[in-house]
Amino acid sequence: MTLGLAALAFPSAGQAQLREIVSKSVSASSSATTLGLEFADEGTLEISFENGTVYVDGDAVGTYQPGDELDIAWREVLGDAMALENGPLTEMLAEWTVSTDIAATSGVAVALDAALQDALRDVGVLVSADDPSFEGSFEDRSTLVRALIGSASRLGVLEEALAGLDSEFRVHVGEDVVVPEGSVVEGTMVVIEGSLRIEGEVRGDVVVVGGALDLRDSGVIDGEARVADARILRNAGEIRGGLVDVLAEERDVEAELRDRIREEIREEIRSDLRNEIRNVTRGHDDQSFSIMSPLRPLIRGVGGVLEKLILVFVLGLVGAGFLAFAGENMDTIAETARKAPGRAAMVGFAGSFLLIPVWILGTVALAISIIGIPVAIAWLPLFPLAAALAALLGYLAVARNAGEWLADSSFPWTGWIRKSNPVFTLLGGLLGLTFAFMVGHVVSIAPFLGVFSGLLFAIGSIITFFAMQIGFGAVLLTRGGRRREYHGFDPDAAWDAAMSVDVDDDFAGASSTGSTGADGGEDVHDA
Amino acid sequence: MRRLLFTALVTAVAIPAAAQAQSWRTATMSRQLQGNDAVRVFVEYGAGHFSVRSVDEGLLYRMSLRYDEDNFEPVADFSGDRLRLGIEGTRRNMNLKGGRSGALELELARGVPMELDLEFGAVKADIDLGGLALTDLHLSTGASESLVDVSEPNSALLASATFEVGAAQFTARQLGNLNAERIQIDAGVGSITLGLDGRWQRDARIGIDMGLGSLELRVPEGLGVRLRKDSFLTALDSEGLVKRGNVYESLDFDDAERRIVIDLDAAFGSVAVVWIR
Numbered sequence: 172m173t174l175g176l177a178a179l180a181f182p183s184a185g186q187a188q189l190r191e192i193v194s195k196s197v198s199a200s201s202s203a204t205t206l207g208l209e210f211a212d213e214g215t216l217e218i219s220f221e222n223g224t225v226y227v228d229g230d231a232v233g234t235y236q237p238g239d240e241l242d243i244a245w246r247e248v249l250g251d252a253m254a255l256e257n258g259p260l261t262e263m264l265a266e267w268t269v270s271t272d273i274a275a276t277s278g279v280a281v282a283l284d285a286a287l288q289d290a291l292r293d294v295g296v297l298v299s300a301d302d303p304s305f306e307g308s309f310e311d312r313s314t315l316v317r318a319l320i321g322s323a324s325r326l327g328v329l330e331e332a333l334a335g336l337d338s339e340f341r342v343h344v345g346e347d348v349v350v351p352e353g354s355v356v357e358g359t360m361v362v363i364e365g366s367l368r369i370e371g372e373v374r375g376d377v378v379v380v381g382g383a384l385d386l387r388d389s390g391v392i393d394g395e396a397r398v399a400d401a402r403i404l405r406n407a408g409e410i411r412g413g414l415v416d417v418l419a420e421e422r423d424v425e426a427e428l429r430d431r432i433r434e435e436i437r438e439e440i441r442s443d444l445r446n447e448i449r450n451v452t453r454g455h456d457d458q459s460f461s462i463m464s465p466l467r468p469l470i471r472g473v474g475g476v477l478e479k480l481i482l483v484f485v486l487g488l489v490g491a492g493f494l495a496f497a498g499e500n501m502d503t504i505a506e507t508a509r510k511a512p513g514r515a516a517m518v519g520f521a522g523s524f525l526l527i528p529v530w531i532l533g534t535v536a537l538a539i540s541i542i543g544i545p546v547a548i549a550w551l552p553l554f555p556l557a558a559a560l561a562a563l564l565g566y567l568a569v570a571r572n573a574g575e576w577l578a579d580s581s582f583p584w585t586g587w588i589r590k591s592n593p594v595f596t597l598l599g600g601l602l603g604l605t606f607a608f609m610v611g612h613v614v615s616i617a618p619f620l621g622v623f624s625g626l627l628f629a630i631g632s633i634i635t636f637f638a639m640q641i642g643f644g645a646v647l648l649t650r651g652g653r654r655r656e657y658h659g660f661d662p663d664a665a666w667d668a669a670m671s672v673d674v675d676d677d678f679a680g681a682s683s684t685g686s687t688g689a690d691g692g693e694d695v696h697d698a
Numbered sequence: 699m700r701r702l703l704f705t706a707l708v709t710a711v712a713i714p715a716a717a718q719a720q721s722w723r724t725a726t727m728s729r730q731l732q733g734n735d736a737v738r739v740f741v742e743y744g745a746g747h748f749s750v751r752s753v754d755e756g757l758l759y760r761m762s763l764r765y766d767e768d769n770f771e772p773v774a775d776f777s778g779d780r781l782r783l784g785i786e787g788t789r790r791n792m793n794l795k796g797g798r799s800g801a802l803e804l805e806l807a808r809g810v811p812m813e814l815d816l817e818f819g820a821v822k823a824d825i826d827l828g829g830l831a832l833t834d835l836h837l838s839t840g841a842s843e844s845l846v847d848v849s850e851p852n853s854a855l856l857a858s859a860t861f862e863v864g865a866a867q868f869t870a871r872q873l874g875n876l877n878a879e880r881i882q883i884d885a886g887v888g889s890i891t892l893g894l895d896g897r898w899q900r901d902a903r904i905g906i907d908m909g910l911g912s913l914e915l916r917v918p919e920g921l922g923v924r925l926r927k928d929s930f931l932t933a934l935d936s937e938g939l940v941k942r943g944n945v946y947e948s949l950d951f952d953d954a955e956r957r958i959v960i961d962l963d964a965a966f967g968s969v970a971v972v973w974i975r
Contacts, residue, residue, distance in 0.1 A: 192730070193732060195726075195729075196727045197725065198724065198772075201721065202721070257730055257756060407733050534910070538911070544911065547910075
């Protein structure tokens with residue numbers, strides 16, 4: 172084996188050149204700025220100013236004061252970076268240096284400048300036929316590989332990539348290599364952990380391991396191009412021996428394995444979720460023993476009662492609002508619900524059934540005309556809202572009736588409901604309508620009484636349902652409380668009616684029946 | 699000038715605004731073209747102003763953003779031939795209230811064969827697809843006001859263009875320039891205007907599936923149009939079309955150089971055909 176190891180380790184024909192930026196990301200807010208660069212050889216650089224600290228590639232390199240000279244200077248750079256691309260961007264960043272004033276006061280500015288210059292100015296290697304220092308040959312590939320790379324992880328890949336190639340070669344480890352346009356390189360080229368840009372011709376095979384291959388328009392590879400764990404940045408030239416991805420098969424197997432593992436994990440998560448949901452819906456969680464287990468029924472029962480009390484309180488507030496601003500409407504609805512509950516319930520049922528058809532037909536009717544479309548857009552949400560409001564108003568009116576009934580009743584604990592105060596009657600009624608639910612919650616605290624609590628919940632639901640239907644029907648009948656269905660006794664009207672009775676006719680009628688008082692009374696009442 | 703503007707912008711955001719509840723961040727992201735044969739582009743954007751243009755500076759894309767950094771973060775991910783761009787939320791309960799003040803301006807490479815998938819929500823969108831070489835197009839919008847223009851003919855053959863429009867005001871211009879064999883428009887609720895002008899390079903089929911709203915078809919004179927209507931409670935103003943059997947046709951349909959067949963499936967609303975010179 173004859174090999175110039177020193178030549179391999181230290182590039183003799185290296186020269187500084189600007190790296191090609193392929194991607195940039197510049198962002199700025201009042202408290203932070205970030206510049207992110209990605210280079211053609213897959214290298215990256217990220218510089219962030221964030222909350223008083225400067226980071227380079229995630230490592231804190233120093234501090235700054237928001238709004239200080241360095242911050243302002245850096246924001247100016249970023250302003251330019253936003254507007255520039257590719258070459259001009261690279262040049263602008265490479266030419267940027269901190270001013271002597273800033274450098275004198277801020278060590279971080281100098282470190283930042285150095286980091287930027289280090290990242291932008293890369294040491295590449297120009298290779299040509301006149302450069303013999305990279306030539307070598309090998310007989311024992313394994314020995315060569317171990318000599319070149321300290322990392323054992325690449326050995327398998329490299330051996331695979333070199334299999335069957337000529338024994339004459341050039342090897343470059345950890346450096347970027349350029350074959351300039353017009354130059355010809357004889358023999359196999361091997362680039363490990365670096366990028367290889369070919370603008371000229373390589374009369375042999377090319378192997379790139381763990382880096383990048385950039386074959387330009389003018390580039391020619393006479394033999395095979397083998398890439399292993401490497402990226403192809405550009406494939407614009409000519410590869411006469413074909414392109415071989417050494418790890419393609421391995422990658423496919425890996426991908427298949429990864430997909431299988433992913434699917435298994437996904438299935439496991441799904442299964443866990445299903446069990447979790449099943450446990451929650453069946454209440455299995457409650458069966459597991461913990462220190463809180465004996466208290467759970469009590470907490471649940473008391474919580475249920477509190478929930479209903481809060482509901483009563485909230486509905487009471489809403490009802491008080493209605494009483495204050497639409498008291499007469501509520502009176503009219505309550506009166507209709509009280510005097511004709513059956514009729515109101517029937518109208519409520521019918522109204523509930525018709526709600527959705529009316530909503531759809533209304534929408535259609537409005538949408539047919541172009542002018543109506545904006546109205547339809549309002550109609551779509553407002554109609555259900557109005558229906559919900561009507562149901563709520565009706566329910567509160569029925570609750571008020573229930574409160575009045577409870578005030579008149581001889582039940583214990585209803586003495587506090589004063590009919591003279593409509594808010595009290597409303598609250599009393601709401602408590603009455605939800606009473607079955609609350610008792611159900613209390614009963615559920617005791618063990619073995621689940622059937623009774625269920626029965627009470629069912630009774631509560633039926634009461635709520637009918638109260639809603641009666642109330643909604645009464646709202647519809649009275650057009651939201653604006654049209655009185657039943658007129659109360661009006662003494663003035665009765666007096667006027669009594670005075671307008673034709674005495675002669677009545678007298679004649681009375682002669683035939685033998686009674687005047689009862690008839691006269693009925694007439695007045697009917698009037 | 700452009701550099702001056704950006705410098706002013708970056709410096710301006712450094713001024714703390716105590717009155718602002720949100721923390722706005724401006725960002726510019728770009729990537730060079732690197733011999734990309736074809737690219738699949740996925741763009742997602744929630745709320746704000748959204749624009750798309752073509753760019754011809756050796757760039758694969760350039761994206762300029764303004765977003766609330768407390769709730770959102772930009773996405774720019776290029777892997778293989780797949781490019782994913784946009785803004786995504788960082789929190790489960792995001793404050794979308796000010797989202798409408800955000801903006802995303804996207805420029806995509808001219809002439810690079812591209813499958814484009816645009817998805818946006820409550821957005822005011824101004825999209826010009828002119829200059830792009832589209833091979834597949836999918837646009838999905840929620841409650842938005844969208845203008846889609848195809849200012850230059852597509853240099854690639856577009857197999858299929860799909861527009862999914864939610865509750866929106868949607869206007870498309872110069873659809874002929876798409877160079878599409880088939881265009882499908884699925885609209886929910888709203889007002890749709892489709893400009894069938896532009897340069898039609900082949901005969902095409904347009905499928906329109908509309909829920910509730912108004913549709914205006916703006917047809918250039920000389921273009922052969924056949925309209926098949928399968929609708930329920932939809933008024934059709936078919937001026938300039940004659941009814942032949944179950945279809946409506948333009949007078950010169952048989953002699954027209956390019957013919958467009960429109961399959962309209964509409965539920966409620968109105969359809970109007972407007973002829974343009």
